[in-house]
Amino acid sequence: MTVAPHAEFVVRSAMVASPEDMPLVVPLPDDLPFHVAPYYPLVCGAVSWIEIEEAGPDHALVILGQGLVGMLMLQVAKASGSCHVIAVDVLAPGGLIHLIGLYENEPLPLHSGKIQGKRPIGGYYRQVVNARISRRALEFLRSGTIRTDLMTTHWVHCTEGPKAHELLYSRPREALGALPEW
DSSP, X not given: OOOOTTOSOOOOOOOXXXXXXXXXXXXXXXXXXXXXXXXXXXXXXXXXXXHHHTOOTTOEEEEEOXXXXXXXXXXXXXXXXXXXXXXXOTTSOSSEXXXXXXXXXXXXXXXXXXXXXXXXXXXXXXXXOOHHHHHHHHHHHHHTSSOXXXXXXXXXXXXXXXXXXHHHXXXXXXXXXXXXXX
């Protein structure tokens, strides 16, 4: 599998061994707006992570962090309706932080003010996004269950990618999702 979360383009085979294999090329449904499509990989991840937990009606799922990924996980968890969902952001003292994500072999700075009094655990679930998860993620996006319109806070011209990254890094209280304008 090719992992290239911030690549301009990726070339790979569209062949799959079976319908349950991870879709390597996913046709967008005709009624899925193009500006929603960039959220598809993250929604697949959110569906996978929520399903891994196997939470039932008597469980409470706490999602720490309400950035882009945290908000997607919150929406998928609520749409799944399998458990109680609690969202917490970095201003909640105490608790356990599980860092889920692929950091592309780069250092992950953890500022002391955000982790003091908490127990950080790092991990990345390598669950394969199979065809069922892919279809479910696309349906969440197509139906509007996942509200990407509320998460896209900025549009940046396609030639100004570094500006989008700087915006997301330096102004996290204002910038959540920055999409390219073509």
